Amino acid sequence: MIDGENSILPIVTFEATKDWADLHRVASPDLDRTGLAKLIAALSTTAKCVAIEREYIDKDYRDTFSHFHSKRFSTPNSRCLRLHFFDQPITRASLKEASLDDGKNAALNKSYLGYSVIRPTKPNCIGRTLLTPASRGSASAYASLCREKVSILGTELEIAGFPFISQDSDVTVCAESALWMILRYFSNRYHLYPEIYPFQVVNLTRDYSLGRLVPSGGLYIWQMAEALRSIGRPPLIYTRQVFGKSFEHLLYTYIESGIPVLTGVKGHVVVAYGHRSSFTANLPGSETIYSSQFNDAFVINDDNHVPYQLVQRTAGAGAQASKYTFKEILDFIVPMPEKVFLPAEDFQTVVTAILQSSEFGYKVLSSSLKDSRLVLRLFLTTGKSFKRCLGGRKMGHTVVEDMYRNIPLPHFVWVCEISNIDAFGRHEVCGEILWDATRNAREPNGWIALHYPEILVVDIGSALNKPQDLIRFDLKNSIPYELYKNNLQPI
């Protein structure tokens, strides 16, 4: 059913699967069959209604139109369509009411699944897109998400998701599209980073390129890394061939830290920004387990497909399954925060040395953990976020919570959460080691605190910008507490 087919905002209500044909008819010629198939793949299980915003001026398409498409003899339209999806039927009246009544706005916002811009570009018409992960149904996963405000006929709605765009095959191919997705995530999430449009993404590599920039012939991995560096995210590059068995663990660790990662497969790149774990995985042996070993899928945006695909450890079925598996990931680029000098693998080395040391090791200082099979979870977070979560988590003991609350922390800290199989299965931990992310790994005094159920050791020296001064508190009646969940959101 179509309401206001000739209006500036026709609304198509899906009463049956065939009604997607109505959307195709109203949104033609910009929405081609390939684009429609992608939208159906992404939204057919949840979308019940779509509002088609005509004559939409899209900032990203207008950028490439001005710098490239407008210079062609046969010039495409400078305007786009923007499709707004809802999981309930809506009307023009309900949109208007939602602009006047907060309660109605909240109800309408609850049914809003996000938007997709349809560009007049061939062969890929799907432009800037931000859909809620719920639009694809539950993935039982965790992912980095950002928020945007959207205005429809003056009614303001908000959507959380991970930005998506498909390549236009002229100005952008997959390399620039993947860069755009990461850069838009950063600018949406953090005020520190400017909004960057597709042609600007192309220009980020102009000082590191030979020959012409457009039409794009693709980018080398190092050029993508330089593009990230130029916007204030110093990159680290990891290849499977060099890092071997640590490769997937390190990829997981950065994603667990809330850092979206450019992930290369043969001739192609996707953005990985979430993961899914299976805690029923049987991990035989007695050695320490890393939480990455429970990981069975990465959440990705592949510009050739739809948002929120799952790259699984082994090939799997399902609407969300990517055609790639873990072993096809060849390399990845991590856009590190500026104030993180310690990479994940170096943090793991130093924290392992502490856990095994004769002075601070868990077998020496923790009677409750010494016979356990440890589960370690490594991640990076900001000192500010870590402190914000203290009240809810309680940290197992008042002294620990109070000390972490009071002690000055660096902008970023590496955290190694310490748990055992039973507690980790309940999403609980027994202690942690905090490490200053601005330290050199060779400094033996880079750690801020070590916490086992029986003891808290804190460096009150570096906290006050003085030489390391380690003090200990003996703890009684500690209890397990909730693991840190602030970096990623459940999807």
Added chain:
Amino acid sequence: MDNSRKFELIPEQEKESKSFFATADEYDEFCRKFVDKVGPDLEKQREARQQSEADAKLRLIR
């Protein structure tokens, strides 16, 4: 401002604490052993990152 002043980070609790190492020599010994232990792995990892960067110059994505 007096930079030598010692702050109490949690005033009610800090009197319950004690220094972890009894002597400066014990602390120095810990630091020496730590550096010796982590050094070889850190060196391997630095070389691995450099090799990854070198490989990245040859991988075209399109």
